[in-house]
Amino acid sequence: MQWRSGNELREMFLAYFEEKGSKRFKSFPLIPEDPSIMFTIAGMVPFKPYFLGIRTPEGPRAVTSQKCLRTNDIDNVGRTARHHTFFEMLGNFSFGDYFKKEAIPFAWEFLTERVGLEPDRMYASIYLDDDEAFDIWHNDVGLSKDRIFRMGEEDNYWSIGPVGPCGPCSELYYDQGEAFSCGKPTCTVGCDCDRYLEVWNLVFMQFNRFEDGRIEPLPKQNIDTGMGLERLAAVVQRAPSDFETDLFKPLIDATCSLAGVRYGAGPKEDRAVKVIADHIRALAFMIADGILPANDGRGYVLRRLLRRAAMLGRLIGLDRPFLVQLMPTLLELMAGHYSELKEHRSTIEQVLQVEESRFNRTLEQGSNLLDTEVARLEERGESVLPGEVAFELYDTFGFPCELTEEICEERGCSLDHEGFRREMEAQRDRARQAGKHATSRVEKTVYTELHKELGDTPFDGYAATEGDAAVQALIADGERVSSASEGQEVEVVLDRTPFYAEGGGQIGDEGVLTGEASRLAVRNTVAPAERLVVHQAVVEAGTIAVGDAVHGAVDAERRQAVRRHHTATHILHEALIQVLGPHVRQSGSLVAPDMLRFDFTHFAPLRREEVLEVERIANREILANTPLAVERTTLDRAKERGAKAIFEEKYGEEVRLVSIHGFSAELCGGTHVDATGDIGSLRIIHEEGIGSGIRRIIAKAGMPALEYAQETSSRLHEIAGLLGGEHHESPEKIVALQEELKELRKELADVRLRRRLEHVDGLIDGAQEVAGIRVVTASFEGASPDVLRQVGDTVKNRLSPVLVVLAAVGDGKVQFIAMADESAREMGLHAGNILREVAKAAGGGGGGKPAMAQAGGKRPEKTDEALALVPELVSHSRSG
Numbered sequence: 001m002q003w004r005s006g007n008e009l010r011e012m013f014l015a016y017f018e019e020k021g022s023k024r025f026k027s028f029p030l031i032p033e034d035p036s037i038m039f040t041i042a043g044m045v046p047f048k049p050y051f052l053g054i055r056t057p058e059g060p061r062a063v064t065s066q067k068c069l070r071t072n073d074i075d076n077v078g079r080t081a082r083h084h085t086f087f088e089m090l091g092n093f094s095f096g097d098y099f100k101k102e103a104i105p106f107a108w109e110f111l112t113e114r115v116g117l118e119p120d121r122m123y124a125s126i127y128l129d130d131d132e133a134f135d136i137w138h139n140d141v142g143l144s145k146d147r148i149f150r151m152g153e154e155d156n157y158w159s160i161g162p163v164g165p166c167g168p169c170s171e172l173y174y175d176q177g178e179a180f181s182c183g184k185p186t187c188t189v190g191c192d193c194d195r196y197l198e199v200w201n202l203v204f205m206q207f208n209r210f211e212d213g214r215i216e217p218l219p220k221q222n223i224d225t226g227m228g229l230e231r232l233a234a235v236v237q238r239a240p241s242d243f244e245t246d247l248f249k250p251l252i253d254a255t256c257s258l259a260g261v262r263y264g265a266g267p268k269e270d271r272a273v274k275v276i277a278d279h280i281r282a283l284a285f286m287i288a289d290g291i292l293p294a295n296d297g298r299g300y301v302l303r304r305l306l307r308r309a310a311m312l313g314r315l316i317g318l319d320r321p322f323l324v325q326l327m328p329t330l331l332e333l334m335a336g337h338y339s340e341l342k343e344h345r346s347t348i349e350q351v352l353q354v355e356e357s358r359f360n361r362t363l364e365q366g367s368n369l370l371d372t373e374v375a376r377l378e379e380r381g382e383s384v385l386p387g388e389v390a391f392e393l394y395d396t397f398g399f400p401c402e403l404t405e406e407i408c409e410e411r412g413c414s415l416d417h418e419g420f421r422r423e424m425e426a427q428r429d430r431a432r433q434a435g436k437h438a439t440s441r442v443e444k445t446v447y448t449e450l451h452k453e454l455g456d457t458p459f460d461g462y463a464a465t466e467g468d469a470a471v472q473a474l475i476a477d478g479e480r481v482s483s484a485s486e487g488q489e490v491e492v493v494l495d496r497t498p499f500y501a502e503g504g505g506q507i508g509d510e511g512v513l514t515g516e517a518s519r520l521a522v523r524n525t526v527a528p529a530e531r532l533v534v535h536q537a538v539v540e541a542g543t544i545a546v547g548d549a550v551h552g553a554v555d556a557e558r559r560q561a562v563r564r565h566h567t568a569t570h571i572l573h574e575a576l577i578q579v580l581g582p583h584v585r586q587s588g589s590l591v592a593p594d595m596l597r598f599d600f601t602h603f604a605p606l607r608r609e610e611v612l613e614v615e616r617i618a619n620r621e622i623l624a625n626t627p628l629a630v631e632r633t634t635l636d637r638a639k640e641r642g643a644k645a646i647f648e649e650k651y652g653e654e655v656r657l658v659s660i661h662g663f664s665a666e667l668c669g670g671t672h673v674d675a676t677g678d679i680g681s682l683r684i685i686h687e688e689g690i691g692s693g694i695r696r697i698i699a700k701a702g703m704p705a706l707e708y709a710q711e712t713s714s715r716l717h718e719i720a721g722l723l724g725g726e727h728h729e730s731p732e733k734i735v736a737l738q739e740e741l742k743e744l745r746k747e748l749a750d751v752r753l754r755r756r757l758e759h760v761d762g763l764i765d766g767a768q769e770v771a772g773i774r775v776v777t778a779s780f781e782g783a784s785p786d787v788l789r790q791v792g793d794t795v796k797n798r799l800s801p802v803l804v805v806l807a808a809v810g811d812g813k814v815q816f817i818a819m820a821d822e823s824a825r826e827m828g829l830h831a832g833n834i835l836r837e838v839a840k841a842a843g844g845g846g847g848g849k850p851a852m853a854q855a856g857g858k859r860p861e862k863t864d865e866a867l868a869l870v871p872e873l874v875s876h877s878r879s880g
Helices: 006-019 045-051 100-115 131-141 229-236 249-259 267-288 297-315 323-334 345-380 387-397 401-410 417-437 446-454 556-580 608-623 635-640 703-723 727-757 760-765 785-798 822-826 831-841 860-867 870-879
Strands: 061-069 086-095 122-127 148-151 157-159 164-175 196-209 215-228 466-476 479-481 483-485 489-494 511-515 518-529 532-545 549-554 586-591 596-601 628-634 654-660 664-667 682-691 694-701 768-770 773-781 802-810 813-820 844-848 852-857
Touching: 006 061, 006 086, 006 100, 006 229, 045 061, 045 086, 045 164, 045 215, 061 267, 086 100, 086 229, 086 267, 100 122, 100 131, 100 164, 100 196, 100 215, 122 131, 131 148, 131 164, 157 196, 164 215, 196 229, 215 229, 249 267, 249 323, 267 297, 267 323, 267 345, 297 323, 297 345, 297 401, 323 345, 345 387, 345 401, 345 596, 387 401, 387 417, 446 466, 446 479, 446 518, 446 532, 466 483, 466 532, 489 518, 511 532, 518 549, 549 556, 556 586, 556 596, 556 608, 556 654, 556 664, 556 682, 556 694, 608 682, 628 635, 635 654, 635 664, 682 703, 694 703, 703 727, 727 785, 760 773, 760 785, 768 870, 773 785, 773 860, 773 870, 785 802, 785 813, 802 822, 802 831, 802 860, 802 870, 813 831, 813 844, 813 860, 831 844, 831 852, 831 860, 831 870, 852 860
Parallel strands: 122 148, 773 802
Antiparallel strands: 061 086, 086 215, 122 164, 157 164, 164 196, 196 215, 466 479, 466 489, 466 549, 483 532, 489 532, 511 518, 511 549, 518 532, 586 596, 596 694, 628 654, 654 664, 682 694, 768 773, 802 813, 813 852, 844 852
16 A cells, blocks of 8 residues: 555545545535534534425535534544644535445545555445345345444434434455454454544435434435545554554654753653644634634634643643744645645734633643632642632633642642543533534524525615516515415515615615505515525515515615615725734624614724724725725635635625725625725724724724714714813823823821721720730721721831731722731731631631731622621630
């Protein structure tokens, strides 16, 4: 068998099935169309609507190398030879075309004749009662009976979840030899060891399983296959694990070079560099597909993977941000096939750099938690860190269990491994339960059935705002109806329309539909299935019926306002890139008649001068009155011309390119002005952060921009009038008032402090002597911590040895402060230990150092009761 690279094997597979009449598709994004599935976990996920018969495929045969992401076995990554988070699944698919008779010989021919796997090392498994597959393997392929294994549902029946397409499958195994065997006498196909390695899974997708357990035949018999590129490369390259293939080894070598370690030096180092090599692939592709760090959902998975990689890097000496330094190696390995890595390199590197730097601060928080917990163990004379704490460090702060164990060993304690395992298993159970609900929601609806029957609705709205049409279907309360009468809400499907359906951030059109015997107000326009346009309307007069001729008229003034704002988003996008850098990319938008909302990737708040510069660039382009050019072209040609694409949008081979000559080019299906000057002007109203690495701009164009400017000007004049001057003098007058207010507040604070200090003599006179230490306690209404400290310092200067415990009550809570002078500390008094118990009595907690401590409580009504404990605590401390 000839050694071949991973890239070569990928191309061989794609080319082979192209020869067999399959259409080659580029890998679909990691974010699936199905909203109930978090990631694309298999090659068939993007094709699910074709298997269900909801959508008609472009051709009956398809082939892909699909990027996939799975995190259910994340803790096994680096521990085993085959577990990964990100991987490529080679797949060939038939949508009601060929079936078992062709799929099985295709697989055999590709692996044995094209790739060169030795036939005498090949085995197959089939579902228990699949005699048809057995006959094909034995009679058509020529595989001997003793090399065909019948297995049960757990091994040879495949589904994407409890609900959805499913069917029996046949798996191909390759015997890697004795060196990979577990050594058991029972070792054979199906053993958990790596000797008989499953290489390819052929799924005969012929049923659909429902929530009640029913299984019904799909409209057609389909083929869905999946073969991990990494696993195939390991076999072909005679590598003991996927990580020793050319798909991973350069990343491992680069990591070792950065850390100054040698691969093979030890299990700890080897596992760390394997995990890092795996995770950097996942991170780069997730970010390239528009996923950014967050505290939930896909963004949480991204953040967790990044923190695991960064943390394991620290275990091997990489105590600085390093992930971005692996990008050149990753690009060299994979950007040739996955151009999105190059297109979004700047964003990927920015996210890695910023997020890993932020993680350093999180590490400090985790370290503080661990220090606190270990200190508590020492105080109680215990030596085992609870598993719950270790899990919190792992799940919240990214501490691997190994790191927590190392720190514990340095501090002379151990880790409750069993407790940690229980917490991990509980988390896996939660994930499994969530997975049970994360089944396919891609299902037939009245809209998918209509689209299958009627196809896309022709859109005339680029050139016109009104036109004649025929009613093809009416929907009321989710069901098709033949007619609708006055006062009824109804959804109308026409044979063509000038109404724009909501999409790409642009809201749907409003307007009227007028028939011979009816008038309808269109409240919104949507496309619930592909490009089937649905007009959501209310019958204002008469009755409308299927087959009626109607005249549709869009609210033209509203449409024009929307057009201005839509073109303004394109201009704003490019202006942001020019000011902030190439990492900026759109991550969401809303285009309405009165405003636009534009979400984009950036990792710091915009400075005022940056906002003004963006606004200047945008308005300069508007004043240039540059005509817009709109054309249909191929996706590849558009990308060659630098066209921006939006992640949540799906693009076919032909795309609509909207260009502002010399300024910007963007893929877009929305409506736009004829020339930039039609926008009038653009005003940025607000800029804010809405998530980690995501900023939002609210802006107005056209008349709304003018109205905003007029309103702002009116308010400035009103403020100037209140300040007693011209509006250009307002800033100086406000600064002067602020300085005056600052001085008055300072004077008030001084007065309050003097009043508090007047009570010091009374506090000193009322001091109790406990075991040779003077104890002073007091409660003040509404005092600040600074005032408490000043009162405490005054008492300390006049008494010794002394412990002062003061409380401030206000806003439904109580704050405590405790101070012990040097003489009291020499006598064994610890302010922090005493205050911890005082705070507990008031429903709080806290502590601090022997000299001074602060704490808080949630039950201010318990303040006096808590302070009354102080003498007893001092006595106990002295006697202890």
